[in-house]
Amino acid sequence: MKPDFFYTAVKKEKAILVGIQYKHLRKEQTKEYLDELAALIFSAGASVAGIITQSLDYPNPRTFLGEGKMDELVTMVAYHEADIVVFDDELAPSQIRNIEKHFKEIKIIDRSMLILDIFAKNAKTAQAKTQVELAQNQYLLPRLTNMWTHLSKQKGGIGMKGPGETEIETDRRVIRSNISKLKEQLEVIEKQNKVQRQSRTDKKRVALVGYTNVGKSTIMNLLSNAGILAENKLFATLDSTVRKVVFEHTEEPGRFTPFLLSDTVGFIRKLPTLLIESFKSTLAEAVEADLLLHVVDISHPEFENQMALVKQTLFEIGAKDKAVLLVFNKVDDYFKNNPDNVLAEFENSWLSKEHSPVVFISAQEKTNIDMLRQKILQMIS
Ligand SMILES: Nc1nc2c(ncn2[C@@H]2O[C@H](COP(=O)(O)OP(=O)(O)OP(=O)(O)O)[C@@H](O)[C@H]2O)c(=O)[nH]1
Numbered sequence: 001m002k003p004d005f006f007y008t009a010v011k012k013e014k015a016i017l018v019g020i021q022y023k024h025l026r027k028e029q030t031k032e033y034l035d036e037l038a039a040l041i042f043s044a045g046a047s048v049a050g051i052i053t054q055s056l057d058y059p060n061p062r063t064f065l066g067e068g069k070m071d072e073l074v075t076m077v078a079y080h081e082a083d084i085v086v087f088d089d090e091l092a093p094s095q096i097r098n099i100e101k102h103f104k105e106i107k108i109i110d111r112s113m114l115i116l117d118i119f120a121k122n123a124k125t126a127q128a129k130t131q132v133e134l135a136q137n138q139y140l141l142p143r144l145t146n147m148w149t150h151l152s153k154q155k156g157g158i159g160m161k162g163p164g165e166t167e168i169e170t171d172r173r174v175i176r177s178n179i180s181k182l183k184e185q186l187e188v189i190e191k192q193n194k195v196q197r198q199s200r201t202d203k204k205r206v207a208l209v210g211y212t213n214v215g216k217s218t219i220m221n222l223l224s225n226a227g228i229l230a231e232n233k234l235f236a237t238l239d240s241t242v243r244k245v246v247f248e249h250t251e252e253p254g255r256f257t258p259f260l261l262s263d264t265v266g267f268i269r270k271l272p273t274l275l276i277e278s279f280k281s282t283l284a285e286a287v288e289a290d291l292l293l294h295v296v297d298i299s300h301p302e303f304e305n306q307m308a309l310v311k312q313t314l315f316e317i318g319a320k321d322k323a324v325l326l327v328f329n330k331v332d333d334y335f336k337n338n339p340d341n342v343l344a345e346f347e348n349s350w351l352s353k354e355h356s357p358v359v360f361i362s363a364q365e366k367t368n369i370d371m372l373r374q375k376i377l378q379m380i381s
């Protein structure tokens with residue numbers, strides 16, 4: 001660790017969150033969405049100073065918020081001495097330009113940009129880094145003319161990492177050639193990975209998939225001692241890790257079944273399409289798996305919507321018609337808040353609802369892990 005006096009990290013940025021209370025959404029849902037945006041801000045290393053919402057049918061085409069609300073936002077930013085304003089929906093380049101006119105030295109970003117930033121921060125392998133860089137360049141291309149030219153480049157922090165950094169790169173031609181170079185690099189990496197995957201085809205393959213922060217990496221570590229970073233941040237995992245796991249059949253001691261288990265990048269609502277596109281090859285582990293463990297955080301108020309989104313995303317990347325074991329995780333948290341519910345009843349209701357095998361566990365408390373092992377074994381044997 002560096003001594004304190006060498007520590008030169010930029011100060012923790014303060015953000016104001018902006019969301020629309022759409023007429024078709026319940027109030028609690030809008031709150032959940034903004035809570036998620038706050039979790040993204042936290043994962044990016046910044047803090048939330050304030051939240052502003054407006055009831056609208058659709059965003060104002062010029063400034064996202066209406067005139068009066070915009071004044072309120074300006075006051076709020078000044079009061080909290082905020083550094084960033086984050087909008088929960090994607091902003092059009094012209095909206096960014098119009099909003100920026102209201103501020104000095106304030107970064108205006110949208111949800112996509114924030115997610116890209118977290119990905120840039122957390123990417124470790126060459127593949128993940130290249131994929132993020134590709135998505136960033138593609139995101140930047142249509143927005144080149146007005147990306148914070150009013151900000152001093154030394155500022156650092158969210159959104160200042162990556163291709164936005166230097167003057168020369170704000171040239172469309174450079175961005176275009178970056179994009180084609182990155183695509184070529186990815187092709188090379190993907191070819192190597194494919195060879196690697198093909199060399200493992202003799203074994204059954206199981207992939208952990210699910211919404212971000214549901215506990216995929218915790219389960220991976222529990223089943224395989226993989227030593228993967230698991231933390232209460234969104235998108236802690238960006239690279240798929242594969243481990244060989246050997247389970248012994250409880251009813252037949254001495255009989256072992258080996259398989260390959262992989263951890264994958266989490267999903268989130270409104271994941272920038274560019275990221276899905278560029279992460280397709282990372283998600284190949286899920287597409288080519290024999291069994292998917294769809295992990296759900298049952299303690300989360302939005303868990304059913306999260307499940308639906310995961311199914312939709314799996315469909316989009318071509319991982320449909322797969323054997324799926326639904327793993328409801330964090331039952332410890334769930335039963336803390338719903339002490340009257342009975343696990344067996346719950347299990348039955350979901351079994352009839354989903355028509356696919358389900359298992360309820362707590363990866364943290366190590367509850368029901370034997371049941372999870374048994375079900376995996378049943379499904380791959
Ligand atoms: N209460 C409770 N917390 C859990 C449980 N399993 C995991 N967690 C916590 O949930 C947080 C997220 O866990 P991860 O394993 O990193 O989740 P992930 O799905 O890999 O998340 P990403 O890689 O960021 O998409 C961590 O703080 C874990 O300690 C559980 O059974 N109960």
Ligand SMILES: [Mg+2]
Nearest residue numbers: 216217236237
């Ligand atoms: Mg993870």
